[in-house]
Amino acid sequence: MTKTASSVWKECLSFIQDNIKPQAYKTWFEPIKPIKLSGEALTIQVPSKFFYEWLEEHYIKLLRVALLKQLGEDAKLIYDVRMENNYSSNNPHTVKFPSSNRNPIVPQGVTVPMDLNKRELKNPFIIPGIQKVKIESQLNPNYNFESFVEGDSNRLARSAGMAVANKPGGTSFNPLLIYGGVGLGKTHIAHAIGVEIKDKYPDKTVLYISSEKFTQQYIDSVKGNTRIDFIHFYQMIDVLIIDDVQFLSGKTGTQDVFFHIFNHLHQNGKQVILTSDKAPVDMQDIEQRLLSRFKWGLSAELQAPDYETRVLILQNKLYRDGVEMPEEIVEYIAKHIKSNVRELEGVLISMIAQASFNRKEFTLVLAKQIVDKFVKNTKREVSIEYIQKIVSNYFELDVATLQSKTRKRHIVQARQLAMYFAKRMTKASLASIGSQIGKRDHATVLHACKTVDNLTETDKQFKKYVEDITKKLTF
Numbered sequence: 208m209t210k211t212a213s214s215v216w217k218e219c220l221s222f223i224q225d226n227i228k229p230q231a232y233k234t235w236f237e238p239i240k241p242i243k244l245s246g247e248a249l250t251i252q253v254p255s256k257f258f259y260e261w262l263e264e265h266y267i268k269l270l271r272v273a274l275l276k277q278l279g280e281d282a283k284l285i286y287d288v289r290m291e292n293n294y295s296s297n298n299p300h301t302v303k304f305p306s307s308n309r310n311p312i313v314p315q316g317v318t319v320p321m322d323l324n325k326r327e328l329k330n331p332f333i334i335p336g337i338q339k340v341k342i343e344s345q346l347n348p349n350y351n352f353e354s355f356v357e358g359d360s361n362r363l364a365r366s367a368g369m370a371v372a373n374k375p376g377g378t379s380f381n382p383l384l385i386y387g388g389v390g391l392g393k394t395h396i397a398h399a400i401g402v403e404i405k406d407k408y409p410d411k412t413v414l415y416i417s418s419e420k421f422t423q424q425y426i427d428s429v430k431g432n433t434r435i436d437f438i439h440f441y442q443m444i445d446v447l448i449i450d451d452v453q454f455l456s457g458k459t460g461t462q463d464v465f466f467h468i469f470n471h472l473h474q475n476g477k478q479v480i481l482t483s484d485k486a487p488v489d490m491q492d493i494e495q496r497l498l499s500r501f502k503w504g505l506s507a508e509l510q511a512p513d514y515e516t517r518v519l520i521l522q523n524k525l526y527r528d529g530v531e532m533p534e535e536i537v538e539y540i541a542k543h544i545k546s547n548v549r550e551l552e553g554v555l556i557s558m559i560a561q562a563s564f565n566r567k568e569f570t571l572v573l574a575k576q577i578v579d580k581f582v583k584n585t586k587r588e589v590s591i592e593y594i595q596k597i598v599s600n601y602f603e604l605d606v607a608t609l610q611s612k613t614r615k616r617h618i619v620q621a622r623q624l625a626m627y628f629a630k631r632m633t634k635a636s637l638a639s640i641g642s643q644i645g646k647r648d649h650a651t652v653l654h655a656c657k658t659v660d661n662l663t664e665t666d667k668q669f670k671k672y673v674e675d676i677t678k679k680l681t682f
């Protein structure tokens with residue numbers, strides 16, 4: 208019987224299968240396609256350069272023996288490396304057997320302990336060329352679910368995070384996008400999911416990275432000609448957590464590479480968790496195809512915590528720090544610091560520092576001094592509720608009328624102004640503004656903002672409304 212590429216490879220495979228573990232066989236040999244037999248030279252197609260490097264690193268002896276058995280002393284193996292995605296030239300390049308190994312590069316900023324011989328590695332994450340490498344997840348163990356106080360403002364995001372942590376890649380929350388204003392706990396939840404996954408599934412490779420660092424790594428990989436290694440590195444992760452994706456705005460190269468990494472991970476049932484300061488619908492300068500991926504899973508908003516949750520957050524922090532503080536002071540702080548949990552914690556830390564430096568008691572006077580400083584130092588953010596009240600008063604309406612479905616022109620205008628000021632003076636998303644001002648959708652809010660901008664330029668009377676209300680809102 209004449210030998211063909213398929214028949215030779217089939218025999219090789221049966222030998223290989225007998226000599227390695229089934230999982231390794233499935234991963235590294237099943238995807239290979241025999242494509243040509245020319246004399247004693249067999250050409251096999253491998254899915255990527257990484258794949259080829261892995262074979263060379265780990266299975267070259269086995270391949271050599273298998274081939275020699277089939278094709279004799281002069282056997283040659285030629286790899287046809289099918290480069291992935293758009294990252295290759297159109298011509299697959301061919302590598303002659305035997306060839307030297309190359310070390311793929313771990314992106315900068317990811318901690319990779321190199322002195323591994325002395326370490327006990329339970330689950331080494333192996334990269335060819337670097338003997339045994341464990342990827343550090345970059346997770347902060349203090350940011351866990353236990354230390355994250357639940358409230359109405361974060362219930363959806365928290366429960367979705369828990370669901371993802373229980374079954375990474377196995378829920379419809381993929382990607383899970385957590386969005387919300389500054390200091391509301393996005394990073395905390397993102398870490399908590401990772402920490403919980405590591406706890407439940409120690410074998411999974413979890414990586415937390417900020418978009419900024421991701422972008423920098425990508426730029427470095429382009430400069431250093433290691434773009435493929437960069438992509439492969441990320442494609443091998445089981446749970447990828449990227450913080451502050453709004454930072455990718457306008458960075459088309461990084462968006463493009465992330466799009467391909469995302470697709471690969473998603474197709475392979477890997478979990479992606481993203482955070483952003485905006486809902487996908489409000490993100491600007493992010494490619495449509497990427498935005499549409501963000502919407503595949505679940506987008507969960509973190510809102511500013513209500514008073515009760517703020518009190519609980521403060522109590523929780525005090526408890527963890529082993530500090531006792533009179534209830535009225537905790538309540539005072541919670542009453543005055545409303546829109547940012549980081550600030551809430553900041554006041555507490557200042558209080559504790561001041562009191563211990565000066566050996567003072569916690570007093571309301573001290574609390575007031577510190578709260579005043581915080582409030583002064585941060586640009587005051589008015590609430591959407593307050594904006595509606597001021598706008599309604601100005602037009603002598605009540606808030607219910609402003610929120611109603613009526614299409615009467617002067618009420619529509621008042622409603623549009625309220626939406627406009629909410630967009631300008633708060634960090635709320637269009638969707639969140641719409642839902643708070645008469646249960647409208649984000650498109651209505653966007654339209655309102657444009658209308659107000661246009662009318663301010665063309666209508667003197669309308670311009671005066673805007674100026675008057677601005678004064679009232681900013682005192």
Ligand SMILES: Nc1ncnc2c1ncn2[C@@H]1O[C@H](COP(=O)(O)OP(=O)(O)OP(=O)(O)O)[C@@H](O)[C@H]1O
Nearest residue numbers: 354355356388389390391392393394395520548549
């Ligand atoms: N529900 C909560 N329970 C306990 N701590 C919280 C909660 N929400 C936020 N925090 C704490 O508030 C601080 C700010 O949270 P975090 O850094 O996660 O906010 P963020 O939304 O990522 O902010 P940024 O927009 O600046 O990136 C952290 O110390 C975090 O632990």
